Amino acid sequence: MAEEVKKRVFSGVQPTGKVTLGNYLGAIRNWKPLQDNYDCLFCVVDLHSLTVSQVPAELRKNTLDLTALYIACGIDPDKSILFIQSHVHEHAELAWILDTVAYVGELNRMTQFKDKSRRHADNINMGLMNYPVLMASDILLYQAEYIPVGKDQVQHVELTRDIAERFNARYSETFVVPQCLLNKAGSSIKSLQDPSAKMSKSDVNDNAIVTLSDEPDVIRRKLRRAVTDSDSDAHCVRHSADKPGVSNLLNIYSLCSGESVAEAERRFEGKGYGVFKDAVADSIIAVLEPIQAEQKRLLADKGYLEAVLKSGAEKASRIAQKTLTKVYRKVGLVPQIR
Ligand code: ATP
Ligand code: LTN
Numbered sequence: 001m002a003e004e005v006k007k008r009v010f011s012g013v014q015p016t017g018k019v020t021l022g023n024y025l026g027a028i029r030n031w032k033p034l035q036d037n038y039d040c041l042f043c044v045v046d047l048h049s050l051t052v053s054q055v056p057a058e059l060r061k062n063t064l065d066l067t068a069l070y071i072a073c074g075i076d077p078d079k080s081i082l083f084i085q086s087h088v089h090e091h092a093e094l095a096w097i098l099d100t101v102a103y104v105g106e107l108n109r110m111t112q113f114k115d116k117s118r119r120h121a122d123n124i125n126m127g128l129m130n131y132p133v134l135m136a137s138d139i140l141l142y143q144a145e146y147i148p149v150g151k152d153q154v155q156h157v158e159l160t161r162d163i164a165e166r167f168n169a170r171y172s173e174t175f176v177v178p179q180c181l182l183n184k185a186g187s188s189i190k191s192l193q194d195p196s197a198k199m200s201k202s203d204v205n206d207n208a209i210v211t212l213s214d215e216p217d218v219i220r221r222k223l224r225r226a227v228t229d230s231d232s233d234a235h236c237v238r239h240s241a242d243k244p245g246v247s248n249l250l251n252i253y254s255l256c257s258g259e260s261v262a263e264a265e266r267r268f269e270g271k272g273y274g275v276f277k278d279a280v281a282d283s284i285i286a287v288l289e290p291i292q293a294e295q296k297r298l299l300a301d302k303g304y305l306e307a308v309l310k311s312g313a314e315k316a317s318r319i320a321q322k323t324l325t326k327v328y329r330k331v332g333l334v335p336q337i338r
Helices: 021-026 032-036 056-072 090-099 104-108 111-119 126-141 151-171 216-224 244-257 261-267 272-299 302-331
Strands: 008-013 039-044 081-084 146-148 179-181
Touching (some): 039 302, 056 081, 056 272, 090 126, 090 302, 104 126, 104 151, 111 126, 111 151
Parallel strands (some): 008 039, 146 179
């Protein structure tokens, strides 16, 4: 019997700064269970990182740290293709072709572009504007169907769909049109200092984020300082729109402990915010400690990481090459005689 063809999943995180609990709960954590039912590719998107200024040595270190973190979070290199974006040159090449299909107007409207242009006013480079086209290239190269990301990336996946449909209409059916896979509860973890903003790696306030490398005492301290709500029933642990700070902590607690939000509300009824915040911290520590230990062990084994990345890039390249050849042919480029 013919082997069943599994649908493809693609996702990636930028190796910029420290990975946050938001990145983990909104994205990376949701990848592991997909590996058994889909053909998965997980990529460390280093080229995307260059759109904001980087210290080269730090970028190199962050890239390997993130590779080890993927594996520590349950990405199994025997089941999934794990690789570094710049190791597969077709990403940048397809991005050029897609640049000729994407419109300046639509890139200009992207929320992340507007937001990053504000935050990096001294470095509004073309890469920052082109960022979503490179992301579309990542996805379309592999004919990926499902893209597990957090809420802030939905707009980019929608643009990818538009680009794919436009290309297909112009040059005939070529790309699978992808869709987002959102984990509702984790898709938008908020800043601990401002629950109206997302928890973001690039937040200048260290107390606003929990990073995956934070030590237990640091996590406890950050949680104790987390902004809660001063409404009429202050100190009541309840999930509601008028209590964004407490609701965010309840979400985090529920995702880390496995208890439902309703169960957690009952557990902390009448207990006050102090007890609640310590319990949230403990639930995060219990999730992060084994990941941190495994990441450390992997980073000490450079040979293993290099072998994983070499094999990942080879497998990814084979798929990418096929798509790029097809695209070059469709748009009318003369094939090179080898
Ligand atoms: P930056 O602050 O530099 O933009 P970031 O924290 O948004 O970085 P990315 O590398 O852009 O990190 O995101 C990696 C993945 O994590 C994406 O799927 C993104 O949607 C998800 N993600 C990022 N922040 C959150 C958050 N606060 N809650 C849930 N998911 C998130
Ligand atoms: N833009 C994404 C990272 C990313 C990505 C992708 C995610 C780059 N290419 C392809 C999913 C699929 C972000 O999280 N900032």
